[in-house]
Amino acid sequence: MGVDIRVEHVNAWYGTTHTLKDVSLHIPANKATALIGPSGCGKSTFVRCLNRMHETTPGARVEGTINMGDLNIYTDASPVEVRRRVGMVFQRPNPFPTMSIYDNVASGLRLNGFRKRRVLDEVVERSLKQAALWNEVKDDLRKKSGASLSGGQQQRLCIARALAVDPEVLLMDEPASALDPVSTSKIEDLIFELKRDYTIVIVTHNMQQAARVAEQTGFFLTGVMVEFDATEKIFTNPSDKRTEDYITGRFG
Numbered sequence: 001m002g003v004d005i006r007v008e009h010v011n012a013w014y015g016t017t018h019t020l021k022d023v024s025l026h027i028p029a030n031k032a033t034a035l036i037g038p039s040g041c042g043k044s045t046f047v048r049c050l051n052r053m054h055e056t057t058p059g060a061r062v063e064g065t066i067n068m069g070d071l072n073i074y075t076d077a078s079p080v081e082v083r084r085r086v087g088m089v090f091q092r093p094n095p096f097p098t099m100s101i102y103d104n105v106a107s108g109l110r111l112n113g114f115r116k117r118r119v120l121d122e123v124v125e126r127s128l129k130q131a132a133l134w135n136e137v138k139d140d141l142r143k144k145s146g147a148s149l150s151g152g153q154q155q156r157l158c159i160a161r162a163l164a165v166d167p168e169v170l171l172m173d174e175p176a177s178a179l180d181p182v183s184t185s186k187i188e189d190l191i192f193e194l195k196r197d198y199t200i201v202i203v204t205h206n207m208q209q210a211a212r213v214a215e216q217t218g219f220f221l222t223g224v225m226v227e228f229d230a231t232e233k234i235f236t237n238p239s240d241k242r243t244e245d246y247i248t249g250r251f252g
């Protein structure tokens, strides 16, 4: 099951540049939450704080509190443990190109010490089904490499790889922006299915996409979370003039 995420007074820096400024919000469990805002406003930095990837950038640091369920991810868990609980999918599909489809999906489990063939087979099948890719690849699991799939299939393979280690949260950083409309709509359908089992946070430049998939939307501007509310409210009756200017296309 997904967990809720409580973010309190999070600040993030790259060196001396203060990139995220006092961000607080409550991301509910088993829903999709969209993050929108102009380029460079800190959306990716924010999601990278949610799986402790931000701190892997040399000179970068984070302050504040992030709780996933009862777990404070900065004080109660190691980065490795956090990244097992929080899967991530990036803008460009990044399967391991020479590994087979099967090995791509099994890679995280193997890293976590799982070796039993029967267990791996079950998880690979379950994850590929969850990612709506199973029917397209089931006859070629060991024959085809990750790189031999289409872009949309590669992205669903990356989703399957992320789900295989049984995370609670799935972060998606512009997961469809490199894909054609058909593949994009498959990813959006998938988000609907996945919400039942996971908490989803999706960064998107596409406001229609946010409106289609997410129950809540947060609007970032220059590192500040300007407004966070029900998606419908954000897009039809925002409280802040800056949100209104952005969604009506006056800037960004």
Ligand SMILES: Nc1ncnc2c1ncn2[C@@H]1O[C@H](COP(=O)(O)OP(=O)(O)OP(=O)(O)O)[C@@H](O)[C@H]1O
Pocket: 014, 019, 037, 038, 039, 040, 041, 042, 043, 044, 045, 046, 057
């Ligand atoms: N590795 C880095 N080192 C230094 N500054 C960085 C680094 N990554 C991002 N930044 C800066 O941090 C700010 C926020 O970037 P971030 O990628 O989080 O924004 P974003 O809203 O996701 O942008 P986009 O929509 O273009 O992906 C930007 O000014 C960016 O230049």
